[in-house]
Amino acid sequence: MSPNQQNDSASLPFAWWLPYTVSGVGIALSIVIWYALVDDLMMHSIKHSYPWIILTLGVSIAILVGFAIRLIQLTHQRRKSLELVNEHFKKEIADRIHAEETKQKLEKALLQGQKLQAIGTLAGGIAHDFNNILYAIIGYVEMSREDVPKNNIIHKNLGKVLDACKRGQDLVARILAFSRRQHHDFKPLHIRETIEGILGLLKPTIPASVDIRLQSMIKDCTILGDQTQLHQVIVNIINNAVDAMDGEGAIHITLNRIAAHDEALYPFPHIAKDLSYCKIDIIDTGHGMDQSTIERIFEPFYTTKEVGKGTGLGLSTAHSIVKEHQGEILVESRLGHGAKFTLLLPEHEGE
Template structure:
């Protein structure tokens, strides 16, 4: 499906960016630019996982977050996409309370609100003001916000100097598929998604507007006690080795990427784009390989079926199954068939190297 294809595209972007990073001089503009490519790609990776989670109606995983760095990062991305006639001002309070949230969802909230703000000023330009700070809500403050409880909150505000919104429209502004934009300019889902995300985190969003002067959205999220900060552990370099690996992926660019990435760590790699040819090669020389890495969704024979056939030939061969998305294959299912590891695309070189080294050791 679309998720599988998109994850394959991300695999190539992330993988080749990681390889390029190993060849650049530290503290250069090129390294910083590649870092931004990787950061944006990781956001896209998280967004795909969020979409898949929503379609499976599973619960999102939340973690303690400080919103300041996330808001600043989102505004940097936003600045690059907006015309110079729109100014972005930010007032981010240092040391704001933490919230239990999801970084990708916060990014999505802010991008939706700011994109709507920019749309209202696209003809004459104007100013988007983004504020972040702490508030302590009393009982009377939450009377009009039933989703919130009194107590400390983090308040995120997005204000624009656009044309404003009529009061009749304000009443329906969060309704799914309701939009005042022209056909082809919007689906009417943006603000409905924003409200859904905020409610799922125990928060609330309010809106007020005045025709000819602009609109302001206030997002309130319950604050949490800051967790004890642990010392950051040093990032270990990817594990290296000299073992022989069979890498199978029907996407030629990903097969080539896997070969180059693993060979950069010292491994000897045979990359193949046909599961049938990979089976034949393994059948002829089963002792030639120390490990197999295979994609799941491939023509002629899926990775799961390939793995089962390989294990019949040589039951002790370690196999890693990778997939961009598959409803039929889960980590539990693969372990029952004798597959040692199950990894979701897009693959991160450091994670793949760690798993490979663990299985071979």
């Protein structure tokens, strides 16, 4: 018997040699009985055919029993083989379904990225032209104010126009920051230290009914980045979380590290998988978002806040900043179950 057959037979209900042994023992017993009967008849000088009938019957039964045992073994072996094939097909189907879902997510993320890029380019062009118009308005308003006495109501009204123009310039600056990638002098930043500094500045301005906690799963994580921009990203997300909770709830921030080629990087299609990343999770207990809101959350000028309470540029700017840092931002949420923002930023391993 070959080694492969021996390995296969290890999973059988009986040892491979059992049917052959049973048949052999049965045939041997039949021969012994036949020999004893023939010897007894010869001693009495009797001739009869029934010893041969018993021999034939005994050998036949032994062979049939051995055959039946072997048939049971083969049936069991075939059932095991079919079960293995079935499990293999189930696994292959599950892998194909997972691959198809991953493909759809990647295509969706790519389409969203292209959409944001197109909107950013369009917004940048409009903002640039609008900024030029604002400069002309500001210039003429300032000249007009010089021709009017300071205690005149017109002077005060023109001052309000200037204030509105300056707010417009601030808005244009944010649009331009979103629409184009600027060169920044990135420096090593310690993420834990940076987040602790941000929370130290934010806590006095946040209602006491909002509990903010930082949990670091690692000692620290270092990135190359712009501290001011990173402040802007985290502050925007936390402020949105506070608004979503109507001033009451909890914000849980966790800091962790994801090693290169880790499976946790697969949901992020636009990042290099051969790098290690600092991972920041910001989880709130707010009212959450539906799927249509999640799909548009990073679009410029999109907001669910009341008129006058939001420009719709906070998260779009945060998305642009994270991209400039070669990172990725992802949001998960369900209505009534809060929201979770995940930031991935490449880890800096240099001195």
